[in-house]
Amino acid sequence: xxxxxxxxxxxxxxxxxxxxxxxxxxxxxxxxxxxxxxxxxxxxxxxxxxxxxxxxxxxxxxxxxxxxxxxxxxxxxxxxxxxxxxxxxxxxxxxxxxxxxxxxxxxxxxxxxxxxxxxxxxxxxxxxxxxxxxxxxxxxxxxxxxxxxxxxxxxxxxxxxxxxxxxxxxxxxxxxxxxxxxxxxxxxxxxxxxxxxxxxxxxxxxxxxxxxxxxxxxxxxxxxxxxxxxxxxxxxxxxxxxxxxxxxxxxxxxxxxxxxxxxxxxxxxxxxxxxxxxxxxxxxxxxxxxxxxxxxxxxxxxxxxxxxxxxxxxxxxxxxxxxxxxxxxxxxxxxxxxxxxxxxxxxxxxxxxxxxxxxxxxxxxxxxxxxxxxxxxxxxxxxxxxxxxxxxxxxxxxxxxxxxxxxxxxxxxxxxxxxxxxxxxxxxxxxxxxxxxxxxxxxxxxxxxxxxxxxxxxxxxxxxxxxxxxxxxxxxxxxxxxxxxxxxxxxxxxxxxxxxxxxxxxxxxxxxxxxxxxxxxxxxxxxxxxxxxxxxxxxxxxxxxxxxx
Numbered sequence: 001x002x003x004x005x006x007x008x009x010x011x012x013x014x015x016x017x018x019x020x021x022x023x024x025x026x027x028x029x030x031x032x033x034x035x036x037x038x039x040x041x042x043x044x045x046x047x048x049x050x051x052x053x054x055x056x057x058x059x060x061x062x063x064x065x066x067x068x069x070x071x072x073x074x075x076x077x078x079x080x081x082x083x084x085x086x087x088x089x090x091x092x093x094x095x096x097x098x099x100x101x102x103x104x105x106x107x108x109x110x111x112x113x114x115x116x117x118x119x120x121x122x123x124x125x126x127x128x129x130x131x132x133x134x135x136x137x138x139x140x141x142x143x144x145x146x147x148x149x150x151x152x153x154x155x156x157x158x159x160x161x162x163x164x165x166x167x168x169x170x171x172x173x174x175x176x177x178x179x180x181x182x183x184x185x186x187x188x189x190x191x192x193x194x195x196x197x198x199x200x201x202x203x204x205x206x207x208x209x210x211x212x213x214x215x216x217x218x219x220x221x222x223x224x225x226x227x228x229x230x231x232x233x234x235x236x237x238x239x240x241x242x243x244x245x246x247x248x249x250x251x252x253x254x255x256x257x258x259x260x261x262x263x264x265x266x267x268x269x270x271x272x273x274x275x276x277x278x279x280x281x282x283x284x285x286x287x288x289x290x291x292x293x294x295x296x297x298x299x300x301x302x303x304x305x306x307x308x309x310x311x312x313x314x315x316x317x318x319x320x321x322x323x324x325x326x327x328x329x330x331x332x333x334x335x336x337x338x339x340x341x342x343x344x345x346x347x348x349x350x351x352x353x354x355x356x357x358x359x360x361x362x363x364x365x366x367x368x369x370x371x372x373x374x375x376x377x378x379x380x381x382x383x384x385x386x387x388x389x390x391x392x393x394x395x396x397x398x399x400x401x402x403x404x405x406x407x408x409x410x411x412x413x414x415x416x417x418x419x420x421x422x423x424x425x426x427x428x429x430x431x432x433x434x435x436x437x438x439x440x441x442x443x444x445x446x447x448x449x450x451x452x453x454x455x456x457x458x459x460x461x462x463x464x465x466x467x468x469x470x471x472x473x474x475x476x477x478x479x480x481x482x483x484x485x486x487x488x489x490x491x492x493x494x495x496x497x498x499x500x501x502x503x504x505x506x507x508x509x510x511x512x513x514x515x516x517x518x519x520x521x522x523x524x525x526x527x528x529x530x531x532x533x534x535x536x537x538x539x540x541x542x543x544x545x546x547x548x549x
Contacts, residue, residue: 012115012145012166012194013045013074013230018248019223021046021076021232022241023198029059031236036063038238040073042245048169048196048232050078050119051100052088057107064111074114076167076196076232077104078149080130081119092122092130101137115167115194116143120150123404127158135163147194153183153333154407160191167194172229174218175202180225181334182407189226197222200231207233212243219247269322270416271313271343275330275409276355277402278394279362279369281423285353286327294325300391306330310338317346331405333413340414349416352409357423359403360506360540364425366394367502367509371516377509380500396499396507425542427523434524434543435459436483437511442530442548443475446482451546452526454483459490459514463504467493490514505529506536511543 013019022039024032024047036047047064049056057077064073079100082089091097101116116137118130138146147167148159159165168188170179176199179185188195200222201207201215210218215233222231235241272289274282290296295316299309306328316324330336336352343350357365369392370378378386380395387393409418436452440462443449452458460479462472472489480487490510492503502509508522515522523542527534530548538545 023232023234037067039241052081078117078119090122092125094133113143115145169196172197181337220250274327279365280355280357282327289325431521439529440475463492506533
């Protein structure tokens with residue numbers, strides 16, 4: 001195999017520059033003062049740092065100046081992240097990204113930032129907000145180039161619509177191939193975007209166990225994957241920096257042991273992967289296929305990882321199974337890739353069924369699952385304890401996190417068919433009727449109460465993080481004086497912030513628990529409320545909404 005080209009696609013590195021950089025995160029100031037000059041002498045020009053690495057940028061700039069490399073070094077640094085103890089806390093707010101960039105420029109003392117990256121997506125900030133802040137830095141010429149770190153392919157594709165992304169930093173090594181499996185390397189190679197491969201030797205523990213020649217060959221293999229890849233090993237000694245630079249000169253013979261997909265006609269049968277966020281309704285689809293003699297594999301029942309489940313699939317196909325269905329979340333391209341590869345090795349088509357269920361409807365499904373399991377809503381502690389034993393029992397934040405991770409399936413992953421199914425809720429055939437759900441804040445509006453059936457059961461609900469029931473009790477008295485049906489109250493006493501329970505509006509726990517206990521259909525009900533949270537709750541329940549102005 002020919003030596004990797006010295007010039008990266010897209011012109012990020014000029015002719016003559018090595019396609020290997022240096023990761024500076026774990027270097028002490030003393031190590032940097034010794035190692036940086038050795039790296040520069042060996043031809044390395046790319047140096048990776050971050051605002052969250054403490055004084056790392058300032059020491060790096062000082063070391064580069066001392067060895068006369070300040071004008072030709074390419075400093076890659078990152079913002080939008082802080083370090084609190086052992087925790088990394090992403091902060092994708094526009095003001096934070098700009099402030100971090102300004103702080104990095106100040107630490108570098110006049111040295112330019114060649115490429116400035118968002119350190120990681122912040123789940124609390126809209127991704128578009130963070131990327132637009134990055135784009136403004138590029139537009140103003142504050143930095144030469146901008147890029148991303150620790151993103152998936154969906155986030156990369158969304159960012160490409162908003163900013164001139166020149167580089168993506170991702171973990172990539174013989175021990176971590178997610179960037180290959182989720183299509184990041186493929187997309188970067190397609191568009192000429194530099195892929196900065198951090199932890200290219202598998203992390204510090206694995207790197208310490210390698211001989212220098214082993215490390216050089218491992219880096220050379222990464223370089224051979226695509227001309228856009230620039231590994232940045234974390235050398236901490238002059239000799240390891242010089243060793244890293246030698247990887248660019250290694251010529252590898254073509255590896256004959258690489259796994260190849262068998263060629264030939266596809267066999268009769270198929271592997272079906274049913275995917276969606278928790279609560280999407282995957283079990284129902286999988287059960288229908290299992291009734292048609294598809295062997296069903298499910299991680300929740302078998303335990304282990306999704307990758308291990310693909311190994312179980314491999315064993316089942318090798319034993320003669322020809323129709324298999326797998327039903328777990330499979331939110332990412334990387335997690336799905338193992339199933340596609342396994343099916344291809346056995347010359348079977350792989351079909352994906354994506355249950356594109358809105359979050360609000362999936363929340364209803366999960367709450368109904370909890371009610372079937374416990375008979376009533378579990379409190380946060382009971383939910384946490386049960387979730388450790390039963391994978392299908394989740395807190396709201398876990399489900400929301402799954403939605404953020406979702407990468408919709410695409411035919412370019414290798415599927416024979418991509419089947420998208422929109423969620424449709426079925427009416428409850430055993431329901432005795434509907435109810436009237438009344439927010440305590442508007443219980444004193446008789447004209448609103450008159451819009452509902454006065455003989456129907458009424459639930460008056462409220463939220464008070466202090467647990468104060470005073471407003472709820474007043475509302476109960478008002479409603480009881482206006483209607484003929486049974487009236488009950490329900491209070492969510494849990495704190496604000498990320499929800500730890502399923503009962504704080506707009507989450508649907510309180511109305512669903514009321515309806516479940518009385519065999520009522522929420523979709524035949526009326527919800528009387530005020531504000532967007534109550535309107536969202538009504539939409540999730542399928543209930544008619546009446547709101548106070």
